[in-house]
Amino acid sequence: GTADVAAAANANDGRVLDIVTLYPRDMNIYGDSGNVLTVRRRAALYGFTPVVHNYNQGDEWPEHVDIVLGGGGQDQGQGTITDDLFARSRQIRALADDGCPMLLICGMYQLFGEYFQTVEGDRLPGIGVLDLVTVGQPVRMIGNLVDHTEEFGDVVGYENHSGQTFLRDGGRTRPWGRVDADGTGNNGRDHTEGARYNAVIGTYLHGSVLPKNPRVADYLIGEAARRRYGMERLEPTAQGADELRRLDDLARRAAAVAAS
Numbered sequence: 679g680t681a682d683v684a685a686a687a688n689a690n691d692g693r694v695l696d697i698v699t700l701y702p703r704d705m706n707i708y709g710d711s712g713n714v715l716t717v718r719r720r721a722a723l724y725g726f727t728p729v730v731h732n733y734n735q736g737d738e739w740p741e742h743v744d745i746v747l748g749g750g751g752q753d754q755g756q757g758t759i760t761d762d763l764f765a766r767s768r769q770i771r772a773l774a775d776d777g778c779p780m781l782l783i784c785g786m787y788q789l790f791g792e793y794f795q796t797v798e799g800d801r802l803p804g805i806g807v808l809d810l811v812t813v814g815q816p817v818r819m820i821g822n823l824v825d826h827t828e829e830f831g832d833v834v835g836y837e838n839h840s841g842q843t844f845l846r847d848g849g850r851t852r853p854w855g856r857v858d859a860d861g862t863g864n865n866g867r868d869h870t871e872g873a874r875y876n877a878v879i880g881t882y883l884h885g886s887v888l889p890k891n892p893r894v895a896d897y898l899i900g901e902a903a904r905r906r907y908g909m910e911r912l913e914p915t916a917q918g919a920d921e922l923r924r925l926d927d928l929a930r931r932a933a934a935v936a937a938s
């Protein structure tokens with residue numbers, strides 16, 4: 679079911695949050711669907727009624743969109759969804775410009791840029807939400823990664839990609855964070871990781887990233903609540919507070935292991 683936690687009667691009164699997950703059939707590797715589960719669960723613990731819309735090629739676009747989540751995929755999966763994504767690009771760009779929170783991982787992150795050129799030299803067009811380009815090369819970048827971000831502190835996850843991503847100078851897109859000298863991140867050269875524009879976050883961190891970094895999940899939910907309902911802060915339900923504490927504790931322990 680889409681709303682498996684009965685929302686308690688707190689300030690939210692079970693207000694709906696519409697979560698769109700982009701192309702889960704083709705773009706969902708290394709546990710990225712865990713991001714959807716995390717946002718759905720935490721939204722419920724804050725008293726919302728989360729509704730998850732699985733959007734695959736040819737589906738109808740949901741009437742309301744509060745949060746957009748997209749996972750990674752092989753080059754082949756990216757090729758499969760490119761045409762449909764391009765057909766939706768105006769809607770998605772408008773949402774991003776309007777402050778709709780989004781989290782895009784790896785393969786979908788690449789396609790939110792200007793283009794992704796595969797290691798074979800095929801160029802897949804991106805939708806230009808983020809001012810960046812990605813070029814595949816033969817050496818894959820693989821391993822656990824700590825992204826030092828200013829907004830969320832250290833964010834931990836796992837990367838596995840051949841594409842090197844370069845942010846455009848002077849664009850409206852800025853790096854999400856920085857990686858240590860031995861980390862690769864966007865490209866293995868400039869020590870940047872991920873990208874930020876408005877409430878959009880693009881990153882190479884699989885993991886799933888949100889269960890280990892719940893602050894980021896709460897940021898997405900908080901921005902959605904502000905944009906749709908004008909709410910200034912998240913308030914756990916009476917039953918939610920306990921579970922959120924347990925989840926945060928679990929996340930701290932998992933993040934410590936991942937970062938070690």
Ligand code: GLN
Nearest residue numbers: 750751753784785840841
């Ligand atoms: N195919 C892309 C790359 O290797 C994305 C891979 C992924 O999503 N993990 O660059």
